[in-house]
Amino acid sequence: MMIKEIIFYILALVITVFSIMAVNSRRLIRSATYLLFVLLATAGLYLLLDYHYLFAVQVAVYAGGIMVLFIFAILLTQKPGKNIRPEPLLQRVMAILLSSAGLIFCGIIIYQSVNRVYHYVEKVEIPVKEIGSTLMGTGKYEYILPFEAISIMLLACIVGAIMIARKR
């Protein structure tokens, strides 16, 4: 139990520190890298919960997919060594205030409401077959409709991207 807590605090520290660094960095690509660390630490939290499937998906989708796209976009649009101008002070203070307000809002909701209704699920490794049949099933608590809706939306995104990128 002890070791899990230590690992959790390390991961939490990594998430917090790198989130702040990602927002504060003057170079876009460094921000992207710090964000990647945050996402990887989140994957670490899933690993800590023994939820291996979500861990693998988090790493594959965020690190393998989205971060590569981010970095690609930055490589194509930015020059190496160029710094972003810092935002004006007023804007930064406003941003800090707004984000702390959001944090407090979410924190209260989680503390007041979610805290009362949650219960610990039994910690077992969920078999992939179960995840698959839940995702593709049509019964109660099975999710084929959202799955298909998301796939259609992604298809629409791809078609849209091709339309924009096509040379004509």
Place this chain on the structure above:
Amino acid sequence: MLLNYSQPLELNKLTSRIDAALHAALPDYWAVTIELVLVGILIIATYALLAVVLIYVERKITAFFQARIGPNRVGKYGIFQTVADVTKILIKEIIHINRIDKFLFYTAPFFIIVASILTFGAIPFGQGLQAVDFNIGVLYVISVSSLGIIGVLLAGWSSNNKYSMIGAMRSGAQFVSYELSAGIALMTIVVLSGTMQLSTMVESQRYCWNIFNGHISALVAFVIYLISGHAETNRGPFDLPEAESELTAGYHTEYSGLQFGFFYLAEYLNMFIIASIGATVFLGGWMPLQIAGWESFNQLMWFIPSYLWFFGKVALLIFFSLWVRWSFPRLRIDQLLNLEWKYLLPINLVNLLVMVILVLTGLTLTDIFY
């Protein structure tokens, strides 16, 4: 049971004995910690040792393909050549370069090596010789290995060098596209064997390797996996990211000493990892050659330790990869992307569908014959 005596060289007895001794002598907590550290050290040591062996093997085989002798000065047949090279690279100066993005420049090699080692840990080397065995094994391998590309992109960017940048961009495009093919090819086999866990996958191939079990479809998946795995490791004929004649060395042009060593190590080990995942998923992994009904023959095959079977199969695939490397000229970037998106991917998707139909209609070899 006869098998207990017929496997004198298996390592799982040794490991379980160490495990029992540790648990007897120490509290559970410390025993587990010590085991974790031991496994970690073993994995990293194997990783480094394999790299040394692989580099020697590659240089020797390359030499034979090109009708040369290859390394032949250090030790008999030059077998200590790579040991000398490794010692040299360890004590080499790391050249510090101005006007680079220091943080990213020094992190990039770690991304590549960590991704490579994480994947390495999931390989079942033999009976009971697997460090990480999640029930999502194949998915874990695919997802973790995709971390390496970030290292390549960051290395190319932070070097502040046009050649590195072009190399990194090519590498990114190549990796992202071929990862898709490799993933879908592996998924085809997941459909066939009905599990993602590597250990159960090996176990289920006892009498019939997946490549035979799924006949047409598995064979197509195997070929596609080999092509795309080869492309993922950035080795010829897909070595555009480092194309020496155009880009000096691609994304690792500016690296020196041990940092370059990391890239080099990861490249060789990625070749090994691709080959061993291929061997595990398609060719039965560490499972000795077994034929249903031939009991004495099966017993005889078990006398050869499982890790030797594994390394034999892997060596075959690595030799194949080297053969391809020195037989084909380098592709152009447009040919490379055409090959993936216009040929491999459509074939792959159809192949996945065919495999589903094969499994559902019961036309796999095990369904027909057993």
